[in-house]
Amino acid sequence: MTELLTSAELFGNVAPLLAHAADFAEGARPEHSATYGWLLLFTPLVGAIVIGLTWKKVSDRAAGLIGTAAIFLAFGAALACFAQLMGMDPEERHILAGYTYAQAFGVDFRFDIYIDQLSVFMALVVTGVSAMIHLYSVAYMKSDAGYHRFFSYLNFFVFSMLLLVLAGNLALLVVGWAFVGAASYLLISYWYRRETATAAGIKAFVINVIGDVGIVVAAYLLWTELGTLTIPSMLANAEDAFTVAPSPEYTAAALLLLVGAFAKSAQVPLHTWLPDAMEGPTPVSALIHAATMVTAGVYLICRMHPFIEISETATLTAAFLGTATLLIAATTALVQTDLKRIIAYSTMSQIGYMIAGAAAAAYSASLFHLMTHAFFKALLFMSAGSVIAAMASNQDVRRMGGFRKAMPFTYVVFTIGALTLAGFPFFSGFFSKDEIISYTLHRGGAFTVIAAGMYIGAILTAIYSMRAVFLVFHGEPCDEAKQLEGGELAHGSPVNPATGALEDTDVGFPGPDHQIAEREGEMRTAMSVLAFLAVVAGAVQIPGVTHLIESWLEPVFEDSRYAHDIPSIATQWIGLGVGAAIALTGIAIAYWTYVANRGVSERLATRFGRLHELLSNAWYFDRIYDAMIVRPASAIASFCNNVVERFVVQGIVEGATGAAKSGASRIRSWQSGLARVYALSVIGGTTIIAIYFLVLAK
Amino acid sequence: MNSALTLLILLPLIGATIAALAPVKQVGQIAAVMTLVQIGFLVPILIDFQVGVELQAYVDEIWIEELGIHYALGIDGLNIFMVALTVFAWAIATFWAATKEWEQPRMFYAMLALAEAGTIGAFVAQDLILFILFFDLLLIPFYFLIGMWGEGDRRRATGTFMIYTLAGSLLMLVGAVAYGVISSYQNQTEISFLLSDLAAAPVGGSTQGWIFAGFALALLIKMPIPPLHGWMPITYRSTPLPVLVVLSAVVAKLGAYGFLRVVLPLMPDAANNFQHVLLVLAIIAIIYGSVMAFSQDEARMVVGYSSVAQIGFVLLGIFVLDAKGAEGALLQMLNHGIVVVGLMLVIGFLAARSNSERLSEMGGLARSAPIFAVMFLIVALATLAMPGSANFVGELYIIFGALSDQFVYGAIATIGVPLAAVYMIRMFQKSMHNREHAEGRSRELNATEFGLLLPAVLAVLALAVYPQFVVERIEPNAEFTVEAYQPSTAVAGGGGAAVSKEADE
Amino acid sequence: MDIVWYVALSAVIFSIGAGGLLARRSPLVMLLCLELMLNASNLALIAFARMWANVDGQIFALVVMVVAACEVVVGLGIIVALYRNRVAIDIDELDSLRDPTEGAISD
Numbered sequence A: 001m002t003e004l005l006t007s008a009e010l011f012g013n014v015a016p017l018l019a020h021a022a023d024f025a026e027g028a029r030p031e032h033s034a035t036y037g038w039l040l041l042f043t044p045l046v047g048a049i050v051i052g053l054t055w056k057k058v059s060d061r062a063a064g065l066i067g068t069a070a071i072f073l074a075f076g077a078a079l080a081c082f083a084q085l086m087g088m089d090p091e092e093r094h095i096l097a098g099y100t101y102a103q104a105f106g107v108d109f110r111f112d113i114y115i116d117q118l119s120v121f122m123a124l125v126v127t128g129v130s131a132m133i134h135l136y137s138v139a140y141m142k143s144d145a146g147y148h149r150f151f152s153y154l155n156f157f158v159f160s161m162l163l164l165v166l167a168g169n170l171a172l173l174v175v176g177w178a179f180v181g182a183a184s185y186l187l188i189s190y191w192y193r194r195e196t197a198t199a200a201g202i203k204a205f206v207i208n209v210i211g212d213v214g215i216v217v218a219a220y221l222l223w224t225e226l227g228t229l230t231i232p233s234m235l236a237n238a239e240d241a242f243t244v245a246p247s248p249e250y251t252a253a254a255l256l257l258l259v260g261a262f263a264k265s266a267q268v269p270l271h272t273w274l275p276d277a278m279e280g281p282t283p284v285s286a287l288i289h290a291a292t293m294v295t296a297g298v299y300l301i302c303r304m305h306p307f308i309e310i311s312e313t314a315t316l317t318a319a320f321l322g323t324a325t326l327l328i329a330a331t332t333a334l335v336q337t338d339l340k341r342i343i344a345y346s347t348m349s350q351i352g353y354m355i356a357g358a359a360a361a362a363y364s365a366s367l368f369h370l371m372t373h374a375f376f377k378a379l380l381f382m383s384a385g386s387v388i389a390a391m392a393s394n395q396d397v398r399r400m401g402g403f404r405k406a407m408p409f410t411y412v413v414f415t416i417g418a419l420t421l422a423g424f425p426f427f428s429g430f431f432s433k434d435e436i437i438s439y440t441l442h443r444g445g446a447f448t449v450i451a452a453g454m455y456i457g458a459i460l461t462a463i464y465s466m467r468a469v470f471l472v473f474h475g476e477p478c479d480e481a482k483q484l485e486g487g488e489l490a491h492g493s494p495v496n497p498a499t500g501a502l503e504d505t506d507v508g509f510p511g512p513d514h515q516i517a518e519r520e521g522e523m524r525t526a527m528s529v530l531a532f533l534a535v536v537a538g539a540v541q542i543p544g545v546t547h548l549i550e551s552w553l554e555p556v557f558e559d560s561r562y563a564h565d566i567p568s569i570a571t572q573w574i575g576l577g578v579g580a581a582i583a584l585t586g587i588a589i590a591y592w593t594y595v596a597n598r599g600v601s602e603r604l605a606t607r608f609g610r611l612h613e614l615l616s617n618a619w620y621f622d623r624i625y626d627a628m629i630v631r632p633a634s635a636i637a638s639f640c641n642n643v644v645e646r647f648v649v650q651g652i653v654e655g656a657t658g659a660a661k662s663g664a665s666r667i668r669s670w671q672s673g674l675a676r677v678y679a680l681s682v683i684g685g686t687t688i689i690a691i692y693f694l695v696l697a698k
Numbered sequence B: 001m002n003s004a005l006t007l008l009i010l011l012p013l014i015g016a017t018i019a020a021l022a023p024v025k026q027v028g029q030i031a032a033v034m035t036l037v038q039i040g041f042l043v044p045i046l047i048d049f050q051v052g053v054e055l056q057a058y059v060d061e062i063w064i065e066e067l068g069i070h071y072a073l074g075i076d077g078l079n080i081f082m083v084a085l086t087v088f089a090w091a092i093a094t095f096w097a098a099t100k101e102w103e104q105p106r107m108f109y110a111m112l113a114l115a116e117a118g119t120i121g122a123f124v125a126q127d128l129i130l131f132i133l134f135f136d137l138l139l140i141p142f143y144f145l146i147g148m149w150g151e152g153d154r155r156r157a158t159g160t161f162m163i164y165t166l167a168g169s170l171l172m173l174v175g176a177v178a179y180g181v182i183s184s185y186q187n188q189t190e191i192s193f194l195l196s197d198l199a200a201a202p203v204g205g206s207t208q209g210w211i212f213a214g215f216a217l218a219l220l221i222k223m224p225i226p227p228l229h230g231w232m233p234i235t236y237r238s239t240p241l242p243v244l245v246v247l248s249a250v251v252a253k254l255g256a257y258g259f260l261r262v263v264l265p266l267m268p269d270a271a272n273n274f275q276h277v278l279l280v281l282a283i284i285a286i287i288y289g290s291v292m293a294f295s296q297d298e299a300r301m302v303v304g305y306s307s308v309a310q311i312g313f314v315l316l317g318i319f320v321l322d323a324k325g326a327e328g329a330l331l332q333m334l335n336h337g338i339v340v341v342g343l344m345l346v347i348g349f350l351a352a353r354s355n356s357e358r359l360s361e362m363g364g365l366a367r368s369a370p371i372f373a374v375m376f377l378i379v380a381l382a383t384l385a386m387p388g389s390a391n392f393v394g395e396l397y398i399i400f401g402a403l404s405d406q407f408v409y410g411a412i413a414t415i416g417v418p419l420a421a422v423y424m425i426r427m428f429q430k431s432m433h434n435r436e437h438a439e440g441r442s443r444e445l446n447a448t449e450f451g452l453l454l455p456a457v458l459a460v461l462a463l464a465v466y467p468q469f470v471v472e473r474i475e476p477n478a479e480f481t482v483e484a485y486q487p488s489t490a491v492a493g494g495g496g497a498a499v500s501k502e503a504d505e
Numbered sequence C: 001m002d003i004v005w006y007v008a009l010s011a012v013i014f015s016i017g018a019g020g021l022l023a024r025r026s027p028l029v030m031l032l033c034l035e036l037m038l039n040a041s042n043l044a045l046i047a048f049a050r051m052w053a054n055v056d057g058q059i060f061a062l063v064v065m066v067v068a069a070c071e072v073v074v075g076l077g078i079i080v081a082l083y084r085n086r087v088a089i090d091i092d093e094l095d096s097l098r099d100p101t102e103g104a105i106s107d
Helices: A007-021 A035-053 A060-086 A117-140 A147-166 A170-188 A195-226 A231-243 A248-264 A273-279 A282-291 A293-303 A305-309 A312-335 A339-359 A363-390 A408-422 A428-443 A446-473 A479-485 A521-541 A548-553 A569-596 A600-607 A609-616 A618-668 A675-697 B004-020 B024-047 B077-098 B105-124 B128-137 B139-149 B154-187 B195-200 B205-222 B231-238 B241-266 B268-273 B275-293 B299-319 B323-354 B370-383 B390-405 B407-413 B416-432 B447-465 B468-481 C003-023 C027-052 C056-084
Strands: A094-104 A107-116 B056-064 B069-075
Touching: A035 A060, A035 A094, A035 A107, A035 A147, A060 A107, A060 A117, A060 A147, A094 A170, A094 B323, A094 B390, A094 B468, A107 A117, A107 A147, A107 A170, A107 A231, A107 B390, A117 A147, A117 A282, A117 A293, A117 A363, A117 A521, A117 A548, A147 A170, A147 A282, A147 A293, A170 A195, A170 A231, A170 A248, A170 A273, A170 A282, A170 A293, A170 B390, A195 A231, A195 A248, A195 A273, A195 B390, A195 B416, A231 A305, A248 A293, A248 A305, A248 A312, A273 A282, A273 A339, A282 A293, A282 A339, A282 A363, A293 A305, A293 A339, A293 A363, A305 A312, A305 A339, A312 A339, A312 A446, A312 A609, A312 A618, A339 A363, A339 A428, A339 A446, A363 A408, A363 A428, A363 A479, A363 A521, A363 A548, A408 A428, A408 A446, A408 A521, A408 A569, A428 A446, A428 A521, A428 A569, A446 A569, A521 A548, A569 A600, A600 A609, A609 A618, A618 B154, A618 B275, A675 C003, B004 B024, B004 B056, B004 B069, B004 B105, B024 B077, B024 B105, B069 B077, B069 B105, B069 B128, B077 B105, B077 B241, B077 B323, B077 B447, B077 B468, B105 B128, B105 B139, B105 B241, B128 B139, B128 B154, B128 B195, B128 B241, B139 B154, B139 B241, B154 B195, B154 B205, B154 B231, B195 B241, B205 B241, B205 B268, B231 B241, B231 B299, B241 B268, B241 B299, B241 B323, B241 B468, B268 B275, B275 B299, B275 B407, B275 B416, B299 B323, B299 B390, B299 B407, B299 B416, B323 B370, B323 B390, B323 B447, B323 B468, B370 B390, B370 B416, B370 B447, B390 B407, B390 B447, C003 C027, C027 C056
Parallel strands: none
Antiparallel strands: A094 A107, B056 B069
């Protein structure tokens, strides 16, 4: 068998294959290696796999510590990347490295990571906040039966998010985008025995896939215009794109990128999944649905900013939809009765700020707010988790009250978070939110309206955030609070409020034990760090004094049209003053409504009943989508099943097979078994043939 | 004469013969072990494979001289991975079958092996009549496999399957013979059915259209594409699961392969003329298949209709007549085959635990089965072409190709992507999540089940990490197949920007 | 003599045999008619052999006789078996090889 290879030939063919596979290119410049970047990316994945594989052999606490350690290591690697970049020339701070993933016909789909100022900034925020949340979860999830699964999924999520922000290839960014969506799905339906949780999971996943599709088609359009999918090359070619008038392809690409961004960041109209996502455990809400994943849309816009800026349609759409979300979410948060949902709608609203700010080309301002928001929102969720634990998993704010004395630590950090959110003077949220607003105002034109909307949103934000504080911690202590004051943590047999079904604590969902911050050191440590950052982080961007983030990110956004069109220091300080006034007014209104005059809110609710209904039902978006999409889809499906399949398709099948069968049976009937008929056929047929040939011969 | 491919075709039969000599209890196990021999035989062929358009391991002997029928076999980028998929899928199917009891096992494994031989032959045949011969030959063992060992209404299923497929095949045979005869008549050459000869001497004009219609009908029935998919529901319900693995994973791809190997090279004018018809059919397949998939209660039918949708994407990739689309289509044929193997195994395991294949009678089966849940999830996410899987790469290329050439069709086809997410996650959730059904008993995979499912999961993961392995091997053939339709497949914008990229390949 | 007479005689005998085959109901008589037909063709063969002075026709006639003998043996054996089993010896009743109404693979 000469065709079979000798072993030498075999090896000769395999070796290049292996060499090719090991072709993990380092940076083209030998002195800039991407090792820290690869470490940063893969440490969480290794953590997830290790926890997953050792789930039976390792104790709960060990798994939690492995997971947390992995993220701390990743944070360390991110710092190393930061230091590496600091050691480079400011104009040249970028490293690209990777391998060919699926390249053909000019479609350069590569697995490349791109380490530059923006990605390192995002990586630091992501890994830093994740590390704190992991630490928090070590204690918070203690009584959960699926502890190992939780940490494995959480680590996998961090890996996915890092893949997203480090991606140097647009197709790879889509991969990171989808992985984040998958991780979010796994964590939302973490308590997979709850029907509400699994329903929320599939909803989030499908909306996320719609976003994926948007980015893929946008990638195609950009690829045809620019000839490459590698992000730094695309950005470099963007300069040529700027000089050309925006073609329909660019506008379409920009709008499709926005579809992706909006789906991920839960902006109107693709926002309906976020409130339902609160079905996941509170650390998940903190990490994914406040600090990191939902901000991926903002990251996308900032990363691909030349292609969004080039199309005025896209920037205006983003700005208006962002502001609309801002206002819709803020108004909805005013009347929500579920504590986590208040915070969820608040997230939606704050991201509206970031998106509108990015649309107004205030990129570093938006990213600054992204960072501060990560701190205080995660903090708020963590504190909410503590409260919910004290309430034996009940999340209804109407049943809460007066936890001030029973949970002093939680009260303090929750209030810090709420004040930062409201924009209390000199806290970090104050500086970041007002920076966005003053840049937007400076942009002028249509953006003045946007800025006005932002100010309205600011007052609403102040009101609802302090509403939460006052409802939960002030007033008469509720039963659970009294119990806690006496030193005992409330227990209850948990029932799913939506379906009334008894929760299955065997396989998940917190069992009889709950963990509150006052009793758990890990939780307190994590929350304190975040509280500290929430208060002081504003110091990095005090107008006229410090501009650390802005100068760090400057080279990335240099090619923006508005790079040097910034408001003056004086304007910014006026803006800060206005912002302070609004925040304090809002806090005062909240105090008046919920502390000084209890009962006003109920009277307002009955007086403006219809409005209250509208807001409680989140502006009826869920119902609209149900009627517009879900019902018609089911109708089409049953039409296909009952009409098309039965009559059309089976009709064709029956037709074809029926024709064959009836034709066959007709021929078969000739086989009567009567020998004389056969004999007649033979003789008759032969005679006919004989006559035919006789005639033919003539 | 290079006999590697002939041996590859005959190996399954040899294996079945050896297995038939064993005592009744061991027949299955021997047959399964013999499939490993096939894998061992295939590996050197795979490694020795040269990237390029040339046919390799080529055989060409005159068989029936008067009719110009050659015994010609060859491998190139179009079929190397199909052959690999065939051997892989059959190996797993045989191992799975070996874990079950069958009446008359010798006949069963012989039929299974004959089907494999026919499929491999169809994939490597380079003569038109030889291709059709193998194409129809593999129907005979399926007649027995479904008719004798099937479940439910198997007699009607077999009858429907056979008559329906044969009706199309008849038209294809007529078309093929006509093509050979008319081609030699029009071009004044000696009659030959060798594909390369026919490609060099095509039939002209309107005749091509009729022949195209005949071929298209047969291949569309095989794939199956709505509205010609009527045989699929009843056949899928009646076929035993190990046989359904190979029917769904491999035999269905034969239809798409037929388009790439025979129809596009031999009937370029007709393909251009009928392009929109086929594209519309592809879109119908994607959307109709997806809608049906998310409304089924039987797990098999979810996979069946999802296969319709996925093969719709493949058809789209082929008929946009763009190199990227063809590349994506070829990649998806391999990916989808692997994923279907995994899904059928999962359905079998789910049914073993809940005593039913209906999703409404399953639930919460992830409870004591984390490994099963993870493996099922990997396969499910790959099926819905989640980015990060090789299925996404295939779909990306198909969508890019579609948008390049036929923007509207490409845009409409993207609706299929979220629909795929709906039906796969629904299937996963209804079986693994939520409350357990009263009748179900969740348990972890035992060693056998794990061993059966692991190869498919590993294949999915391996391709997800490095799809370039497949992509670069099929690239020249994808280009060559559609070369007649496109002036060049150079990228827009001049082959990548000349920006300092700080990494090389 | 002119060959026409012999062929005509052969044709007449053949027709009588064919007519009898179609008209009669007893298998025994049908066998006799078959013999008539076979011998009629033998006659034609030998006549042509004589005309062309070629022995092939006579050899073929011998072959036909052998075949006829074998066929008569089998046919008579079947008739005797039918008689012994008290089955009516009427060709129109012996139709058990007909197509049954219950199908094999269809419906």
